[in-house]
Amino acid sequence: GRLVTAARQRALAEGGRLCASDLHLLLNLLAGGAGPGEVWTPVCLPRFNPDGYFYAYAATLADEDDDDGGGGSGGVTLILLSTEREGFYAAAGCRRRLEETLRAQGWLAELAAALREGPGYSPARPGAPELRHFLYKPLEGPEEMQQLPQFTSPELEEPYGSEEEQQRLFDLYHHLHGRVHSARRPLRLLYHVAEKETLLAWVS
Template sequence: YFYAYAARLGEEEEEEGVTLILLSTEREGFYAAAACRRQLEDALRAQGWMAELAAAGRGGAGYGPSRAGAPELRHFLYKPLEGPEEMQQLPQFTSPELEEPYTSEEEQHRLFDLYHYLHSRVHSPHRPLRLLYHVAEKETLLAWVTSKFELYSCFSPLVTKAGAIAVLTKLLRWLKKEEDWLFIRYPAPF
């Protein structure tokens, strides 16, 4: 059997909050779980992360593709492959919020199906690729894989390969500058 301890983190009067759920196989583990919750909440509060968690829960920590200063870019998925050892133990990626023309569920599925196609092509066991430029019916996509990152990107249908690479070079500079905000580089010990 599993026993669950669920508790709301933050102030009681806050309308929105974060719920912590701890699972245990110990039937009498309530007091240990409550102590763990208090310790975790104190650490999060001391680091100033409670507000960040609440904002993330409200969806306030997102960003749009234009934030990188590349208006030609419709969307991207970026996964760093190098960094501190602690970061490599937590595989992470970043992606902006989906905007027009990907606001409907159908269009979102279509975009992610295209990303899946790119991923399968660049990671093909028979002929792996480092760079793949693909012109689809409604957009142009570029997948770029190096030893340092994987990047899947989407542009308007008229973007050239050279234009897409120039935009992605600009995006990579922005990602490097903002990596402390976008990624958990050094997870806190608890």
């Protein structure tokens, strides 16, 4: 499965965010269990709290053409976490309200269509001519964005089809990252001409 987005309560402390390993564990645990029905199960997220449990609710959302909840949205699954053992009905009610809102706005159908197109997107999608690849991570913005760090990058296409070329690209990214975030002399903007491509690192 692929994580579409993650949200949490605004009041949750910085130290309480879910780590990538906990999210991966949660997705793997529920990958085969959320079909047409609903799942309610205890789950331990060790990086968050190794001594306690959450209760995870999972259900497949239904788009406009699948009102019975049979998974017509291409396998879009909502996962909610609660500390309340008896919180199933509250979570189910939250899912229904969210589903109704997404359906009314037409977003469920758009999300399902995007998932059917396959994973990832092309480097050409931003509309920049000759752009071969990029990495983007927001460093500033709303507090909740900073506390749920994420990055985006397109699929690796030619000329980065081979493992050798991919490793060469990652080495270039590593070099730029080291220069931009150097402890001695950090940079806001770096323009680098390599043997086969020109790279730009920009901290804005």
